Amino acid sequence: xxxxxxxxxxxxxxxxxxxxxxxxxxxxxxxxxxxxxxxxxxxxxxxxxxxxxxxxxxxxxxxxxxxxxxxxxxxxxxxxxxxxxxxxxxxxxxxxxxxxxxxxxxxxxxxxxxxxxxxxxxxxxxxxxxxxxxxxxxxxxxxxxxxxxxxxxxxxxxxxxxxxxxxxxxxxxxxxxxxxxxxxxxxxxxxxxxxxxxxxxxxxxxxxxxxxxxxxxxxxxxxxxxxxxxxxxxxxxxxxxx
Numbered sequence: 001x002x003x004x005x006x007x008x009x010x011x012x013x014x015x016x017x018x019x020x021x022x023x024x025x026x027x028x029x030x031x032x033x034x035x036x037x038x039x040x041x042x043x044x045x046x047x048x049x050x051x052x053x054x055x056x057x058x059x060x061x062x063x064x065x066x067x068x069x070x071x072x073x074x075x076x077x078x079x080x081x082x083x084x085x086x087x088x089x090x091x092x093x094x095x096x097x098x099x100x101x102x103x104x105x106x107x108x109x110x111x112x113x114x115x116x117x118x119x120x121x122x123x124x125x126x127x128x129x130x131x132x133x134x135x136x137x138x139x140x141x142x143x144x145x146x147x148x149x150x151x152x153x154x155x156x157x158x159x160x161x162x163x164x165x166x167x168x169x170x171x172x173x174x175x176x177x178x179x180x181x182x183x184x185x186x187x188x189x190x191x192x193x194x195x196x197x198x199x200x201x202x203x204x205x206x207x208x209x210x211x212x213x214x215x216x217x218x219x220x221x222x223x224x225x226x227x228x229x230x231x232x233x234x235x236x237x238x239x240x241x242x
Contacts, residue, residue, distance in 0.1 A: 020208025
């Protein structure tokens with residue numbers, strides 16, 4: 001699959017995996033739109049990568065409507081959607097979380113992905129082609145104290161992806177749930193995952209550029225093949241699941 005000229009949207013692309021993904025798709029010749037709710041950082045990335053940008057809160061359906069309208073008005077189609085935006089909001093025991101924090105965690109890590117998928121899918125069904133990739137987390141399959149709400153949202157993405165694969169398969173729309181673990185992103189530091197880790201170990205976790213290369217690989221699969229699910233984690237990481 002040649003990606004030159006394909007129109008791609010990457011959410012949460014003011015830092016981390018989103019930047020790595022946007023850069024990789026741009027190198028393949030895609031017309032790339034990046035979105036974020038961090039306007040200053042978003043514009044800086046867009047200017048550096050020479051891509052288009054749109055300030056967006058993925059938890060707001062109206063922002064999705066405005067984004068899709070602008071992309072279709074300017075570029076006539078949507079070929080790739082990377083649902084990358086997300087965040088831990090708070091990582092602490094459920095009884096210490098507020099109702100607003102719980103709601104935001106679910107909206108940011110699940111509902112916003114569903115809004116985007118719905119709107120992109122409408123365009124892709126018309127085209128009879130497209131790739132929708134949603135970034136989940138190994139938290140979806142494992143159980144750690146303090147991570148329950150975040151993990152529940154990520155598990156929702158995994159199940160949602162299964163359903164969407166079957167809904168969209170006959171329209172030649174490819175749906176992939178991509179499940180990473182440790183990554184060199186802002187989330188890694190915000191969740192205190194870097195504490196007590198030596199520098200050599202940190203060097204071996206997944207980099208944004210590596211995420212970008214993996215997403216390009218998925219998008220370049222022959223159209224008659226699907227990759228509904230993929231998990232990637234560093235060799236240095238030991239996971240002892242519940």
